[in-house]
Amino acid sequence: MIRTDLHEGWTLRADGGPVPAGIAGVAVPAVVPGTVHTDLLAAGLIPDPYDGMNEAELVWAHRASWRYDTTVTATPAAADERIDLVFDGLDTVAAVEMDNTLLGRTANMHRGYRFDVRRLITGAAVPLTVRFSSALSYAEQMQRQLGERPRAYGHPFNAVRKMACSFGWDWGPDLQTAGIWRPVRLERWRVARLAEVRPLATLDDDGRTGRLAVHVSVERSGFGAAGELLVSVTVGDRPAVALRLAADADEGVVEVAVPDAAVWWPAGYGAQPLSTVTVELHDGDGAALDAYTKKVGFRSVRLDETPDADGTRFALVVNGRPVFVKGLNWIPEDHLLTRLTRADYAAAVDRAVEANANLLRIWGGGIYEADDFYDVCDERGILVWQDFLLACAAYAEEEPLRTEILAEARDNIVRLSSHASLAIWNGGNENIWGHEDWNWKSRLGDATWGARYYYEDFPALLAELDPTRPYHPGSPSSPGFDPEVVHPNDAAHGTRHEWDAWNREDYTWHDRNVPRFCSEFGWQAPPTWSTLTAALSDGDLHQGSPAFLLHQKADDGNGKLNRGLAHHVRVPEDFADWHWATQLNQARATTYAVQHLRSHAPRTMGSILWQLNDCWPVTSWAVVDGSGRRKPAWYALRRAYAPRLLGFVQRDGVPVLAVVNDTDTPWLASVRLRHADFAGVVHAEERIDISVPPRSVQVASVTLSDLVVADADGLRATHLSAEDFAIPYDPNALSATASAAEGGYSVTVTASSFAHDIALLADRVAPDAVVDDLLIDLLPGESHTFTVTTTADVDPKRFLDPEVLRTCLTA
Structure with a gap:
């Protein structure tokens, strides 16, 4: 097999539709893989779609058609040789032509395509053209053909196999990209090639013996007599295991036992050793034909759905051990997908790792992610929950949609297994x-x-292609029950999405339900100040500006933010104060919900926050904004997802102290409890000795006062008996100093009175500034030092500005 990338020499031009005069008829260099938007942006023909009102100014592109052109020069095929043109991804409705011959039409960005072009390769430069037509127009046509079906948003995204959020979402822009978005190449091969390879690695119940079943399918060239083929499989440095495929056989399985296998564990449970699997295909004479290499990890995973007194358990069990899922929902990291690199994926996943997460859920309105994403998760020990790509809509089960959905599912089960x-x-x-x-x-x-x-x-496909992993029919759902009898969002069974808190109530609403597994919940806030001000002009920095509202996609989003604030703090009129207050409220909502869920383990066995990331600068539920900057909620989540946690939670309407130990060793400690007034003056103190077994939770009753501060092993939990708007905080509670330090700056704050949720919004001083911690509570006489990492050379006193050094008082 000889593979030759076809990524150079492409041009892009409009091919129809309401294209502006300055773009129509203009050919620009095209980056492949890439999209129309990125090429036009690079050529200076469109403004940055993420800035200001530019998204709205690019609506014309929804109806535009485009063509990509290049030439292919390759040696003609030998008599027994195949030459295939392979596209790993075309976004989305495309016609592929070579030498003015139509090779095929596509209407699915989630699968690959292969065309036999041996008769078109002449040795001369042969034209290759890919024409893209409007995915929106195609979806409307399919809707007319199949019948309109309900969906969450206006465009018929459920009638075309394109990333659903391409058409806009309640956190994403409506840009509707098009282009050759994944690699394209020529593949030259003889006799046979590896059409599918599925290495399914598991672990025996003994916890020591690895099992690898390598399922191999081959495609034969059709030239000459079919002969015997030899498949060899090598795992690490172990001897190769061979499989012979007879002349009439095109598939087989190689099984390898690995005694004393190095076991792969999720983050927080052990190491992540990976073994290289090499599959080689030879003809009957031993000549090499094709090869495949992947890394696998030996582990077992199952879903415990045992009925119990509380309903039905829902717990992931890895290597025989139940895992409390500390997860985050993942959306595409950039709406313009082809700009993402492996480094971008690694940085994003690492932000989840640093927040103590152990799972990312690939949400069903996005994409089957790039190989780089899953590779990084393998290396970091981040479990992946993979949705099939159907979201927030009814989907037709008739043709042509049915074939496309099943084909993409098959392609990606094979790719990801x-x-x-x-x-x-x-x-x-x-x-x-x-x-x-x-x-x-x-x-x-x-x-x-x-x-x-x-x-x-989907269950049938998985039974055929990947029986090693559990399947869940939908998030949320109550598997095993008729949805008309047991509600799919029933807290007692399966998975639950908790959105009443954000949409209608307050974050304290979480106390109303104890789900078996909560796979979506969250609270909104704007992006960090640097991200927001890079996208909006100064004149747009107010709640009612059209540009700010264009970057707030949620229905009545600002209204919900303000109503949520009003439960706890006075709603500020100043925009900078409002920005900080909403970010603080998101952080508190995150803490409240996660502590509630974790405190109910093992009845509750999962928390998947909506969401980790954003795909552009927007007010959303993300804890990391569209520029990769950590919002205050990220710091709150890191503390709430820590292996050991102290937190005040509610039991029967009464605050109690939850002590969560998500480690493999007992937690033996003495909790210091101080009872104080709102100024922080301590008037009583007590100690509670705790002994929490591994992977366990204990709840302790406490005496209540205006202010209760619990400390143990460097962790602190604080409970206030009143909301902030009713507490007479000292406006001069903090004194602070700042100085240059290695790699950045050091800021030390000291409290003379109780100071709540102290934060250093370092990006307001320098866009690249990152602070080591946020949301600190101090009693009188206590100090805390923030460490800021930045390359900027600034006056240290800028970190003491009241819009940078914040407490809840200024909210």
């Missing part, structure tokens, strides 16, 4: 829930809506 991090497949996002609760049934009548995918097709 080697990854140790991949722990669970999920049928889709909120579709079963939507069918029950969102007034779909009256609109659908007898029309199909996707149930066959969730309950029949």
